[in-house]
Amino acid sequence: MADNSSVARVPGIDPQEMQEWIESFDAVLREEGQEAATLLLDRLRARAQLLGAGPAFTANTPYVNTIPAERQGVFPGDQEIERRIKSLIRWNALAMVVRANRVDHSIGGHISTYASAATLFEVGFNHFFRGRTEEFEGDTVYLQGHASPGVYARAFLEGRLSAKKLENFRRELRPDGGLSSYPHPWLMPDFWEYPTVSMGLSPLMAIYQARFNRYLEDRGIKPKTNAKVWAFLGDGETDEPESLGAITLASRENLDNLIFVINCNLQRLDGPVRGNGKIVQELEAAFRGAGWNVIKALWGSDWDPLFERDVDGLLVKRLGEMVDGEMQKLVVESGAYLRQHVFGTDPRLLKMVKDIPDEALRTLRQGGHDPRKVYAAYKAAVEHTGSPTVILARTIKGYGLGESGEGRNITHQQKKLNEEELREFRSRFGIPINDDQLADTPFYRPPEDSREIQYLRARRQELGGYVPSRKVRSKPLVADHDALFREFLTGSDGREVSTTMAFVGMLRQMLRDPEIGKLVVPIVPDEARTFGMESLFRQVGIYSSRGQLYEPVDVHTLLYYKEAKDGQILEEGITEAGSMTSFIAAGSAYATHGINTIPFFIYYSMFGLQRISDFIWAAADMRCRGFLLGGTAGRTTLAGEGLQHQDGNSHILALPIPTLWAYDPAFAYEIAVIIQDGIRRMYKDGENIFYYITVMNEAYAMPPMPPGPEIRDGILKGMYKYRASQNKKSKLRAQIFGSGAILREALKAQEILDEKYGVAADVWSVTSYKALYNDGINTERWNLLHPTEKPRVPYVSQCLGDAPGVLIAATDYLKALPNLVSKWLPRRLAALGTDGFGRSDGREALRNFFEVDARFIALATLYELLRDGKIETAVVEKAIKDLEIDTEKANPLLA
Numbered sequence: 001m002a003d004n005s006s007v008a009r010v011p012g013i014d015p016q017e018m019q020e021w022i023e024s025f026d027a028v029l030r031e032e033g034q035e036a037a038t039l040l041l042d043r044l045r046a047r048a049q050l051l052g053a054g055p056a057f058t059a060n061t062p063y064v065n066t067i068p069a070e071r072q073g074v075f076p077g078d079q080e081i082e083r084r085i086k087s088l089i090r091w092n093a094l095a096m097v098v099r100a101n102r103v104d105h106s107i108g109g110h111i112s113t114y115a116s117a118a119t120l121f122e123v124g125f126n127h128f129f130r131g132r133t134e135e136f137e138g139d140t141v142y143l144q145g146h147a148s149p150g151v152y153a154r155a156f157l158e159g160r161l162s163a164k165k166l167e168n169f170r171r172e173l174r175p176d177g178g179l180s181s182y183p184h185p186w187l188m189p190d191f192w193e194y195p196t197v198s199m200g201l202s203p204l205m206a207i208y209q210a211r212f213n214r215y216l217e218d219r220g221i222k223p224k225t226n227a228k229v230w231a232f233l234g235d236g237e238t239d240e241p242e243s244l245g246a247i248t249l250a251s252r253e254n255l256d257n258l259i260f261v262i263n264c265n266l267q268r269l270d271g272p273v274r275g276n277g278k279i280v281q282e283l284e285a286a287f288r289g290a291g292w293n294v295i296k297a298l299w300g301s302d303w304d305p306l307f308e309r310d311v312d313g314l315l316v317k318r319l320g321e322m323v324d325g326e327m328q329k330l331v332v333e334s335g336a337y338l339r340q341h342v343f344g345t346d347p348r349l350l351k352m353v354k355d356i357p358d359e360a361l362r363t364l365r366q367g368g369h370d371p372r373k374v375y376a377a378y379k380a381a382v383e384h385t386g387s388p389t390v391i392l393a394r395t396i397k398g399y400g401l402g403e404s405g406e407g408r409n410i411t412h413q414q415k416k417l418n419e420e421e422l423r424e425f426r427s428r429f430g431i432p433i434n435d436d437q438l439a440d441t442p443f444y445r446p447p448e449d450s451r452e453i454q455y456l457r458a459r460r461q462e463l464g465g466y467v468p469s470r471k472v473r474s475k476p477l478v479a480d481h482d483a484l485f486r487e488f489l490t491g492s493d494g495r496e497v498s499t500t501m502a503f504v505g506m507l508r509q510m511l512r513d514p515e516i517g518k519l520v521v522p523i524v525p526d527e528a529r530t531f532g533m534e535s536l537f538r539q540v541g542i543y544s545s546r547g548q549l550y551e552p553v554d555v556h557t558l559l560y561y562k563e564a565k566d567g568q569i570l571e572e573g574i575t576e577a578g579s580m581t582s583f584i585a586a587g588s589a590y591a592t593h594g595i596n597t598i599p600f601f602i603y604y605s606m607f608g609l610q611r612i613s614d615f616i617w618a619a620a621d622m623r624c625r626g627f628l629l630g631g632t633a634g635r636t637t638l639a640g641e642g643l644q645h646q647d648g649n650s651h652i653l654a655l656p657i658p659t660l661w662a663y664d665p666a667f668a669y670e671i672a673v674i675i676q677d678g679i680r681r682m683y684k685d686g687e688n689i690f691y692y693i694t695v696m697n698e699a700y701a702m703p704p705m706p707p708g709p710e711i712r713d714g715i716l717k718g719m720y721k722y723r724a725s726q727n728k729k730s731k732l733r734a735q736i737f738g739s740g741a742i743l744r745e746a747l748k749a750q751e752i753l754d755e756k757y758g759v760a761a762d763v764w765s766v767t768s769y770k771a772l773y774n775d776g777i778n779t780e781r782w783n784l785l786h787p788t789e790k791p792r793v794p795y796v797s798q799c800l801g802d803a804p805g806v807l808i809a810a811t812d813y814l815k816a817l818p819n820l821v822s823k824w825l826p827r828r829l830a831a832l833g834t835d836g837f838g839r840s841d842g843r844e845a846l847r848n849f850f851e852v853d854a855r856f857i858a859l860a861t862l863y864e865l866l867r868d869g870k871i872e873t874a875v876v877e878k879a880i881k882d883l884e885i886d887t888e889k890a891n892p893l894l895a
């Protein structure tokens with residue numbers, strides 16, 4: 001029963017009356033239950049609204065735990081033994097970083113993040129995260145990347161990682177191997193599944209992963225399960241726009257298989273996340289507004305009696321008004337300071353804590369460090385239905401580091417502890433290590449038959465095995481798919497089509513195939529019509545978890561906008577980042593789900609590698625497979641769109657991603673060869689590669705594939721001679737390299753050169769400078785390391801061999817692209833390309849502006865012949881006139 005004297009005065013309301021209201025409400029709650037109490041409040045709110053006294057909008061709840069003590073249920077674990085295990089992990093995680101740093105000061109590592117996240121992780125590992133078994137697909141867990149020392153330390157106790165490995169944390173190049181700094185499936189393919197350390201990637205990946213799991217279920221590709229996707233994020237990490245960028249998708253799609261846990265230690269790297277505000281409240285409002293189930297776990301069990309005494313909400317109010325900067329200060333200050341600053345603002349608050357000694361006040365725990373509060377939050381999250389859940393857990397950065405880092409602004413980068421500090425940490429967590437051993441900071445693993453190890457193993461066994469662990473479970477495809485692609489090898493019979501249309505034709509065929517049809521996942525960010533893919537809407541439908549609740553406006557047309565629960569297309573709306581994370585989910589399903597889904601993500605090429613390259617990098621790290629299609633590609637081939645849209649960059653941007661094969665094909669048969677071979681390499685042979693193929697919207701007749709086995713091989717390796725000169729007599733010779741749509745300019749130049757200048761030029765289709773370049777550097781490297789053996793010859797050099805004449809390359813991308821291979825050519829190369837900002841105009845004008853059309857290719861050829869002394873200056877001078885080249889035109893690089 002409330003103590004009347006302590007009821008806060010609300011101006012204009014008689015305290016007696018206030019008390020009666022509170023007592024009435026308490027009675028309803030007590031006697032009718034929580035649901036009734038909530039309904040009552042709803043009714044009152046509606047009534048107030050009707051009478052014009054609607055409550056002020058707030059998306060926030062008070063600064064207290066969402067789950068009150070009396071509803072938190074029992075903690076099913078052995079709290080004492082779990083605390084012991086957690087302490088050992090804390091120690092080993094710290095020792096790993098301290099030791100790595102001792103060997104080499106430049107090595108680094110993070111202690112304080114795991115120190116704050118330990119309870120959040122451990123409750124998950126002991127009670128929630130389910131491993132992948134034959135019977136159950138398992139949960140998907142994205143762990144805060146720079147908390148990896150804690151994950152390794154646990155795996156050490158589990159017996160999965162040796163002490164030697166721990167010793168080599170961040171020293172992967174040791175002879176006996178090491179541990180990667182952060183979660184990298186590329187580097188530890190049996191262990192890590194999801195790269196999370198580039199802040200903001202994992203929340204977006206997690207959302208789309210959860211959605212992709214539903215997609216596979218709705219399409220009947222995998223059984224429905226209650227598997228969860230967990231994502232552990234930092235509070236600072238939520239500043240990345242990607243972190244919150246798709247949270248409405250998660251609620252719109254009712255992704256109750258998704259749980260975010262945000263480790264709210266109130267700090268980021270440099271200092272407080274919101275010194276002058278409250279990050280928990282800010283996030284609560286954002287997530288609630290987006291329709292998520294928000295669970296705040298802010299205060300530990302020791303606070304429960306205080307809140308019980310806080311009938312009139314004075315303490316709740318006080319905690320709600322302190323900004324995070326003040327909250328952080330409380331962590332580093334004494335109990336007396338806390339008494340004065342938190343409770344000293346009101347005598348009634350002081351009275352509440354008068355029996356609590358300073359030291360006990362100082363060590364009052366945060367919710368995120370109390371396993372009971374964390375367990376209750378997780379349990380509520382996994383049981384919640386209808387929407388995703390976010391848990392906002394208050395923790396302390398550097399928890400347990402005491403003076404050497406707890407709550408300090410420097411804590412993020414704290415990696416050295418002196419003996420005294422180690423001793424304190426050791427004692428605080430009860431680690432059985434003697435003082436004289438501290439200087440060595442040894443790892444500690446209790447004996448196999450100890451209660452700790454037995455308990456930890458039993459828990460993981462119960463939950464289906466170790467997490468994280470990565471296993472490729474898919475079976476290779478068997479068919480060769482020749483028939484699927486055959487029709488594209490014979491040309492278009494004079495019909496003008498673009499490479500985009502050709503690709504869409506192939507996609508349509510693949511979707512009909514008995515083996516791969518179901519596995520193909522077309523992904524578009526609101527650009528299907530741009531690419532002429534609308535026929536697929538009807539053929540396979542657009543995925544919608546709700547089916548189609550309305551009659552589409554175009555229902556009477558053949559190609560209407562068909563949404564369906566088993567729709568196959570992922571129409572993502574205008575989000576290349578979101579689409580890319582769908583690609584990642586589909587491209588890694590061979591490991592996550594044991595299903596060979598084959599994503600084809602087609603987008604405006606300028607908004608791919610340029611905009612979302614970090615996700616593409618992460619896809620490579622994750623060993624993703626699939627196809628990225630850069631549509632409307634080519635700086636001068638995409639007419640009309642101008643500077644922001646015209647892509648002359650992406651093939652350069654594709655260079656750094658090691659497992660990405662990048663192609664700039666000109667003809668339908670080239671694409672057919674590349675895709676068919678890609679499916680073989682990735683899904684039959686199991687190579688961990690993926691593809692980037694640019695496709696254009698310029699329509700022209702597609703020629704048949706020239707005969708000869710070397711053509712297919714050349715397309716895949718990066719170049720082949722497409723059309724040799726018919727002029728066998730001329731002494732003036734040239735080799736011209738064209739790619740993509742610019743190949744046709746090279747062919748036109750071939751004719752001009754032959755007819756007007758008597759130059760015999762051979763034209764090559766260069767499908768991939770990246771492939772040529774990689775082959776070149778690999779060959780060079782081999783030669784360097786094997787000087788006594790017969791040197792190998794790069795493929796591009798083999799192609800050119802003794803091909804006569806000057807060398808000219810023309811591309812719709814930067815000149816740097818052809819220049820990549822110039823050193824392996826027999827003579828110097830003249831490169832034409834599209835460096836500079838695009839313009840909105842037609843193709844002809846653009847190719848003149850960027851100096852990559854047939855005229856400029858002809859001019860460059862003649863000029864090179866002049867340099868070689870094969871023709872006179874006058875010929876070039878005349879050519880400039882005949883070809884109508886403005887020598888004083890603007891320089892496209894800077895214009």
Ligand SMILES: Cc1ncc(C[n+]2csc(CCOP(=O)(O)OP(=O)(O)O)c2C)c(N)n1
Nearest residue numbers: 113197198199234235236237263267268269
């Ligand atoms: C995209 C990106 N930018 C910067 C960093 C460097 N970085 C690593 S951890 C960190 C601070 C993280 O703070 P928070 O998310 O609050 O996590 P905490 O360590 O506090 O749990 C920063 C800036 C990064 N990893 N990724």
Ligand SMILES: [Mg+2]
Nearest residue numbers: 235236267268
């Ligand atoms: Mg933080």
